[in-house]
Amino acid sequence: MAQLSDDCFAFGGALMPVDEALAELRARLRPVTGIERVTLHEAAGRILAEDVIAAVDLPPFANSAVDGYAVRHADLAPDADTILPVGARVPAGGALGRPIRPGEAVRIFTGAPMPEGADTVMMQEDAEVLPDGRVRLRAGLKRGANARDAGEDVPKGTVALPAGRLLRPQDVGMAAALGCDAIAVRARLRVALFSTGDELAPPGAALPPLKVYDSNRFTLHAALTRLGCAVTDLGILPDRAEAVASALAEAAPAHDLLLTSGGVSTGEEDHVKAAVEAAGSLFFWRLAIKPGRPVALGQVGGTAFAGLPGNPVAVVVTFVHVVRPLALLLAGGTAVPPLRFPVRAAFRYRKKAGRREYVRASLVPGEGGAVEARNFPREGAGLLSSLVRTDGLVELDEAATGVAPGDQVAFLPYSELL
Ligand code: AMP
Numbered sequence: 001m002a003q004l005s006d007d008c009f010a011f012g013g014a015l016m017p018v019d020e021a022l023a024e025l026r027a028r029l030r031p032v033t034g035i036e037r038v039t040l041h042e043a044a045g046r047i048l049a050e051d052v053i054a055a056v057d058l059p060p061f062a063n064s065a066v067d068g069y070a071v072r073h074a075d076l077a078p079d080a081d082t083i084l085p086v087g088a089r090v091p092a093g094g095a096l097g098r099p100i101r102p103g104e105a106v107r108i109f110t111g112a113p114m115p116e117g118a119d120t121v122m123m124q125e126d127a128e129v130l131p132d133g134r135v136r137l138r139a140g141l142k143r144g145a146n147a148r149d150a151g152e153d154v155p156k157g158t159v160a161l162p163a164g165r166l167l168r169p170q171d172v173g174m175a176a177a178l179g180c181d182a183i184a185v186r187a188r189l190r191v192a193l194f195s196t197g198d199e200l201a202p203p204g205a206a207l208p209p210l211k212v213y214d215s216n217r218f219t220l221h222a223a224l225t226r227l228g229c230a231v232t233d234l235g236i237l238p239d240r241a242e243a244v245a246s247a248l249a250e251a252a253p254a255h256d257l258l259l260t261s262g263g264v265s266t267g268e269e270d271h272v273k274a275a276v277e278a279a280g281s282l283f284f285w286r287l288a289i290k291p292g293r294p295v296a297l298g299q300v301g302g303t304a305f306a307g308l309p310g311n312p313v314a315v316v317v318t319f320v321h322v323v324r325p326l327a328l329l330l331a332g333g334t335a336v337p338p339l340r341f342p343v344r345a346a347f348r349y350r351k352k353a354g355r356r357e358y359v360r361a362s363l364v365p366g367e368g369g370a371v372e373a374r375n376f377p378r379e380g381a382g383l384l385s386s387l388v389r390t391d392g393l394v395e396l397d398e399a400a401t402g403v404a405p406g407d408q409v410a411f412l413p414y415s416e417l418l
């Protein structure tokens with residue numbers, strides 16, 4: 001298994017812009033996962049290991065896009081209806097077995113092969129069957145209408161699915177349409193997941209005094225699983241550097257990524273930093289981002305390590321910007337930035353220039369059918385309800401100094417992020 005160099009995350013800068021962080025990850029990381037073949041039913045949510053090249057044209061032969069009548073366009077009157085005899089019938093899966101004759105219409109159904117010589121199909125809704133069995137075809141049909149060419153969707157020999165794609169249901173359908181029943185995907189990235197903090201208690205039992213239930217481990221487990229990772233839940237680590245160091249060192253050999261939350265700021269109760277320094281090597285990336293404090297990156301025994309802050313909202317924002325691309329790149333995936341959608345702000349907000357900020361927001365119908373983003377009324381990075389009761393994040397870039405109602409802003413729905 002590929003190992004990381006000690007300094008793969010070294011970065012000397014002060015505040016790192018988010019785009020630069022992604023560029024650094026792209027430049028430094030190589031896939032560490034092997035390749036395996038899976039059946040198509042197992043392929044969704046996995047990372048495609050090799051380009052899927054079309055072995056056949058899609059569609060494989062010219063066919064009708066509608067139920068109707070196939071004709072030679074040359075037989076249609078340019079400016080008037082045309083009446084033609086119906087000489088044959090071709091259902092999907094059938095064949096005419098001869099070329100279309102001049103002056104003939106052929107009854108045809110969606111997906112049936114175009115008769116040789118026919119180039120155009122009149123939809124049955126635009127055709128009238130006359131009492132004598134002939135059809136009246138309405139004027140104005142363009143040559144080639146309602147006919148699909150062989151290979152018009154995907155030509156044989158071209159890349160139908162690019163390596164690195166996190167496979168979606170429609171991607172799996174494409175592989176099937178090209179005749180594949182199994183495809184090469186990356187082995188699942190093995191992620192060891194820990195929470196850290198003496199105040200944390202696992203859900204499922206009565207809450208002891210002065211404890212809070214551990215939620216980050218569950219948010220992160222779910223988010224990593226959606227990225228196709230095989231996550232090992234290794235529970236809660238105490239706020240003791242030696243305990244953290246030994247747990248990380250023990251997990252490292254059988255995992256590709258070690259992920260913790262909590263304990264990475266610079267307070268005296270933040271022990272993850274010392275633990276990683278003791279067990280491997282550590283770098284801090286101070287992302288120019290709010291919410292989201294420094295993220296610790298490093299490696300332990302050649303296995304990548306990422307330490308996220310503890311506050312649940314900071315966990316989500318740093319997951320999106322660091323862990324998501326990190327996990328995808330280590331797993332051989334393409335770290336595609338999330339889609340951003342322009343919406344109108346329905347709130348006022350001030351920010352400092354120089355860092356990127358994320359405002360939790362709900363989408364609401366605005367004036368004139370526009371979509372508006374309404375911010376969650378409170379800002380605390382510990383407010384899990386702010387994530388549960390909103391639809392996504394409004395992204396305010398480094399240059400912005402604020403938002404006024406009516407401004408166009410970029411909205412990132414959670415479905416793009418988690
Ligand atoms: P820390 O980064 O360890 O200083 O933690 C910051 C805040 O996040 C504290 O209020 C912690 O109690 C809280 N926190 C840390 N880890 C978790 C977790 N796994 N689940 C819920 N809250 C957490």
Ligand code: MG
Pocket residue numbers: 196197198262263269310
């Ligand atoms: Mg802590």
